[in-house]
Every structure is written in structure tokens, then in C-alpha cells.
Amino acid sequence: MSVRQRRTLPRLLGAALLLAAAGISCVGAAPLSHSAADSTTRPLGQVVPVPASVTPAGQPYTLTSATRIRIDEDSRDSRAVADYLAGILRPSTGLSLRVVDQDEARGGIRLRLSGTEKSLGDEGYRLQSGRDGVTLTAHRPTGLFRGVQTLRQQLPAAVEKRTRQPGPWKVAGGTITDTPRYAYRGAMLDVSRHFFTVEQVKRYIDQLALYKINKLHLHLSDDQGWRIAIDSWPRLATYGGSTQVGGGPGGHYTKADYKEIVRYAASRHQEVVPEIDLPGHTNAALASYAELNCDGVAPPLYTGTAVGFSSLCVPKDITYDFVDDVIRELAALTPGKYLHIGGDEAHSTTHEDYVAFMEKVQPIVAKYGKTVVGWHQLTGAVPAKGALAQYWGLDRTSPAEKEQVAAAARNGTGLILSPADRVYLDMKYTKDTKLGLAWAGYVEVQRSYDWNPAAYLPGAPAEAVKGVEAPLWTETISENAHIDQMAFPRLPGVAELGWSPAATHDWEAYKTRLAAQGPRFEALGIDYYRSPQVPWPAAR
Structure with a gap:
């Protein structure tokens, strides 16, 4: 929204109120x-x-x-x-x-x-x-x-x-x-850095439902933990899922557990989008099976928070047997359209190997009837027809990287927008926020709301934007109260960006409606962050 539009909007809203009083829509x-x-x-x-x-x-x-x-x-x-x-x-x-x-x-x-x-x-x-x-x-x-x-x-x-x-x-x-602006309105919960139980996931599903979110993206694997049972590779869950950030006990979902999450999400009219991050972010898998490593030596389990150090062995045939088995079993459990294959921060994989890997893995997803979703680094390879690229770059991301994604969008790749310095729910609100990280900057409530998905990425056609998603990474998040503090009150604003017409977008109006949600958060037992940017009602 331009400065001129923002100044004009209050006058337009005043006129709208007069029309409403006259019974005009x-x-x-x-x-x-x-x-x-x-x-x-x-x-x-x-x-x-x-x-x-x-x-x-x-x-x-x-x-x-x-x-x-x-x-x-x-x-x-x-x-x-x-x-x-x-x-x-x-x-x-x-x-x-x-x-x-x-x-x-x-x-x-x-x-x-x-x-x-x-x-x-x-x-x-x-x-x-x-x-x-x-x-x-x-x-x-x-x-x-x-x-x-x-x-x-x-x-x-x-x-x-x-x-x-x-x-x-x-x-x-x-x-x-x-009616909604975008068909894809998502929230991601990282259950790999810290494991969350089925009941905790259900609680989040209920919170998402209130704000018309329709996609639950579950980040099921990473360096710190593998969270879904795979029958053909059982040590992925029993060993690879046995820890988490900081060395806690970890955990994993049985197939029955995962089916229950899928069922419950469907009862709230949400589609589960499972993610197996490939070829990087794979230390839990590499630790579970030595043969997935190029040198045949399994690394130790990992409980830190660094990224970019792990990679499946791209030249080995067994790598693709592994990927095929995992995608086959996960696709069979997932009635939704999408399967997320990650693809981000594969710093230990050469560009040539990355391209070769994605050329082999994307057809496997299609073979089992699913549509590929990948983080926007997927556009460094050749995205499959119909694939969605999830953009998590920053305002300061290099023009070349932005253009790579925009070019893919112009060639037919759909975009889900998740800019980290706008909608990553694990970013600190301010320097004094106890939880969260700050590598993308501080993200207060207004910053998370006050942007336009259709015009965000230079060079990308507005029609390529299929929706928005708010990821919640969990390096510092380990309990319900932590989810509450970081997701609320930012998540409702991302939901509004995905649902409401662009013409309604106005921070001054929104913050008043958001303030009225405060008592509702409290009634629901949501321990939200009382941002000073929002005129919350006085405590009663």
C-alpha cells in the first residue's frame, strides 16, 4: 500500500460507514x-x-x-x-x-x-x-x-x-x-527441533481454525530429529527421533499418531502438508543409517542449532531407494495434495549434485500422486510442473536470489510467501523478547502484518502468488506457552493477509480489531504477547 493510499483510506472508510448506515454494502x-x-x-x-x-x-x-x-x-x-x-x-x-x-x-x-x-x-x-x-x-x-x-x-x-x-x-x-483472497493459507510447526505430542498439535490446529488457516505444514525431519515412523527404515524414528535440541528425549509419531493428526486437522477443515527436508537437514537420517553417508560412517546424533552441515549422498543409488520408500509411505498416510521436500540450506551439497538430486526426487513425489512443495532454493534447480516454491527470503536478500525465484514464478512455478523478516513466528518481537531468534531481525506485530503478498517479490507476477504461510521454528520453543507467545498475536495478521481482500488492508483499522481479540485469547487460554503496538483492552 502506498503512502498516498494509506492517507486516503481513513476518508474512504468514513464514507463506507455512511454507506453502511444507509444499508449499502x-x-x-x-x-x-x-x-x-x-x-x-x-x-x-x-x-x-x-x-x-x-x-x-x-x-x-x-x-x-x-x-x-x-x-x-x-x-x-x-x-x-x-x-x-x-x-x-x-x-x-x-x-x-x-x-x-x-x-x-x-x-x-x-x-x-x-x-x-x-x-x-x-x-x-x-x-x-x-x-x-x-x-x-x-x-x-x-x-x-x-x-x-x-x-x-x-x-x-x-x-x-x-x-x-x-x-x-x-x-x-x-x-x-x-470469500478468501488466496487458496493457500498456512502455518508451519517445526516438530523436529523440539518434539510436540499429538495433543499439542491438536491444540494448535484448533487455534489455527479460528482464523481460517487451511494448511498445517508439519516439519517432520531435520538434523535434530526424525519424527515419523517409516516401516521400511525403522531406525529413522526409533534412533533418529530419540533426541532434540538441547539433548531432550525427543519422540516420534507412530503411523496411527500421524493419521490421528490428519483426521483431526480434516475435522477442522485443514490439510496437512508433511515435510521431509532433503537433501540437507538430514543428520538424524544419516545417524540412523550409515549407508546413507558417502563414506559409510554414521555421524553422531545432533542436538545443536547450526544448519547447512549435513547432506544425503547424492551419487549413491541407495539414497533414492531411501527417498522412494519414505515418500511412498508418507504419501499413503496423507490424503492432501502436497508433499514438501525441503531443499533449503543444502550448503554441503554442490550445486550440480543439488540439481541432479531434485531431478530424481521430484518425479518420485509425482509417482505417488502428490504435488511438490519446496523451499525457494528449489528454483535453483528446475521445479516440477505445478510445484510450489516457498519463499522465505528477507528484504535484504540479494537481488540475484530474488530474481531467480521471480523467474521461476514467471515460468509457471507457484509461490507461497513466508518472508522470514515478516512472518517467521520464531523471530523475536524486540531485543527484550525472551524466546526466539533474531537472525532475520526483530518482527513486531505491525511488521508482520503491514506488507502486500501480491507485490512483495519484485518481478514475480501477482497471479503466481498462491498464498502465505507463517512458519514457527522451534529451536527455542518447547511447550504450549512458548507457541502462544510467539504465534499470538502475529498469526492472526498473517491469516488476514491470506484471507481478506487487499482493499481492506490497513494497520490502523486492523490493530483495533486485533485488540478486541485479546479477551478471546484469554478465554481460550492463549498466553499471548502484549505488544505495545496494539491498544489492548484494560485488564478486568
Whole structure:
């Protein structure tokens, strides 16, 4: 956004508010006023990510003991979303909120799938609220699920608590029509530097769901630990997964564990993107099997944080037997489209070997029905047709490296943007931040939000950008509270960059909506960083 645009936006928003008061639709953005609602009603559209279109109108709807959640008859998908919604609302409201077929009740909350609403796409929804009820309409079940996240944010933050709260429970009147800007909106959790249990991963999945994230990228292997069981190479997990940064016990996921993560993510309408980092970041594998090393000697397990020192032996045939087995078994466990093969920081691999390796490995991914994703160094080779390159460079990254990625984008390679000095969630907020690293610089909340993915990489066509992703590397992260501190409040802003129209992007408006998320974080038990850049509500 230009300086001129930023100065003009407040005047445009003021005009939008006048249009909204007249009942004319406005593209979502700043906190919107609402008619005939009291202070217990959150203004329509004051949520994160901000919706594409918001039209406040009429009276709010109040949840009462008579409220039912109505679904289309015999719709298993609608019932699953309805049960999820009821599970969120019942503990705090104390209401029964029975899920019923639409003909059994009137009013209440209706979840409606419509084959004619094709303009909403796979994830879009329409929320219509008034005195007599709330209707969520979507073309696909995922759209209903995304709409539910908006609905829960329209209710008071206390709705997230697991004990009964006083209410009232009101949803402002009007209409929201909403579709995502990008189809790929991801968050990465590094479970290799420090291992996180299935329950800890599920907790993060639930947090991601609230902000309409749809991809969970799991970094399953690195120098410090191999975290997924591979039957044909069992020592990868049992030995290679037996430690972590600092020398802790490590751990790994059995195939049943991984399937449970995939299942749970799917229940929150997220796709798991597994990553096996190749050919570097492989010390855990090299330590597990001596034959993967060029000299046939297994190195010791590694518990430090250096990068770039390890490499599979590119000339050996057994290397590709190994890669084939790992990708085959992992692809069989993963119903999603993508499989991430890493490719970054392969400093111990010559350029010629790197290119040769990627020429052999990318077809293996395709053989097992998956689409390649790789860190942007993949563009130093020849990305496979349809591959996605995940750009993690900095503002200070050399023009030559940026141009290499941009050239690949011009030739058809899609881009996921994860600039480290914008959206790496493990970067310190300030020099005083206790957790995290600072090699990419300090990344406060405004910096993580205030950039435009479509125009970020010089020379890359806007249409090549398929989405954004916020990685959380875990050299210094080892427990839930650490995840909370580093992901929140930056993660919601990255989610908004991925979901909301570019026209809504404005820091001044966003920080007010983000501040309103503070009580919701607290109700959810998220121990977030109280950035001084955000006007958080006073503690009560």
C-alpha cells in the first residue's frame, strides 16, 4: 500500500460507514457501527480476518433457551459442522442448542448448503443475521466451517470459555458475504527441533481454525530429529527421533499418531502438508543409517542449532531407494495434495549434485500422486510442473536470489510467501523478547502484518502468488506457552493477509480489531504477547 493510499483510506472508510448506515454494502475493514444494538453486541464484521463485504442492518439476534441449530436434512457434513459449533457454544452459554433438521424448528441458527451458490466457492460463506435468527449459507461444507469462525467471533469473547458465563449472547444484524483472497493459507510447526505430542498439535490446529488457516505444514525431519515412523527404515524414528535440541528425549509419531493428526486437522477443515527436508537437514537420517553417508560412517546424533552441515549422498543409488520408500509411505498416510521436500540450506551439497538430486526426487513425489512443495532454493534447480516454491527470503536478500525465484514464478512455478523478516513466528518481537531468534531481525506485530503478498517479490507476477504461510521454528520453543507467545498475536495478521481482500488492508483499522481479540485469547487460554503496538483492552 502506498503512502498516498494509506492517507486516503481513513476518508474512504468514513464514507463506507455512511454507506453502511444507509444499508449499502461496504467492503469490510474498519470497526463498523451497527443500528439498534447495545454495547453487548460486537459490531458486524469486527472480526479477524476481516470479511470481504459487510452490510450492517436491523436488530441483533440473541441466543436463548429456544435456540436450535438447524441443518439440511440428511446432511452429514452440515451435521458435523453443527456439532462442532454446538460444542463451542454450549459450555459458556449453558444452552442446550440442539442440532435439528431444518423442518423441526424456525429461527435459531441455520447452516445451509446450497448447490446454486457457486460464487462462494469452496470456502466462502454468507452470514445473515436478524432478530429472528442467523443463517449461514455456503456452497461447500468448508464454507460453513469458515462461517462458523466468523459467527463465534461475533459473539462475546466469553463464549470461548469452558464454564458457564452470564451473557447475553448477541449477533449483530446484517449480512456478511465472504470469500478468501488466496487458496493457500498456512502455518508451519517445526516438530523436529523440539518434539510436540499429538495433543499439542491438536491444540494448535484448533487455534489455527479460528482464523481460517487451511494448511498445517508439519516439519517432520531435520538434523535434530526424525519424527515419523517409516516401516521400511525403522531406525529413522526409533534412533533418529530419540533426541532434540538441547539433548531432550525427543519422540516420534507412530503411523496411527500421524493419521490421528490428519483426521483431526480434516475435522477442522485443514490439510496437512508433511515435510521431509532433503537433501540437507538430514543428520538424524544419516545417524540412523550409515549407508546413507558417502563414506559409510554414521555421524553422531545432533542436538545443536547450526544448519547447512549435513547432506544425503547424492551419487549413491541407495539414497533414492531411501527417498522412494519414505515418500511412498508418507504419501499413503496423507490424503492432501502436497508433499514438501525441503531443499533449503543444502550448503554441503554442490550445486550440480543439488540439481541432479531434485531431478530424481521430484518425479518420485509425482509417482505417488502428490504435488511438490519446496523451499525457494528449489528454483535453483528446475521445479516440477505445478510445484510450489516457498519463499522465505528477507528484504535484504540479494537481488540475484530474488530474481531467480521471480523467474521461476514467471515460468509457471507457484509461490507461497513466508518472508522470514515478516512472518517467521520464531523471530523475536524486540531485543527484550525472551524466546526466539533474531537472525532475520526483530518482527513486531505491525511488521508482520503491514506488507502486500501480491507485490512483495519484485518481478514475480501477482497471479503466481498462491498464498502465505507463517512458519514457527522451534529451536527455542518447547511447550504450549512458548507457541502462544510467539504465534499470538502475529498469526492472526498473517491469516488476514491470506484471507481478506487487499482493499481492506490497513494497520490502523486492523490493530483495533486485533485488540478486541485479546479477551478471546484469554478465554481460550492463549498466553499471548502484549505488544505495545496494539491498544489492548484494560485488564478486568
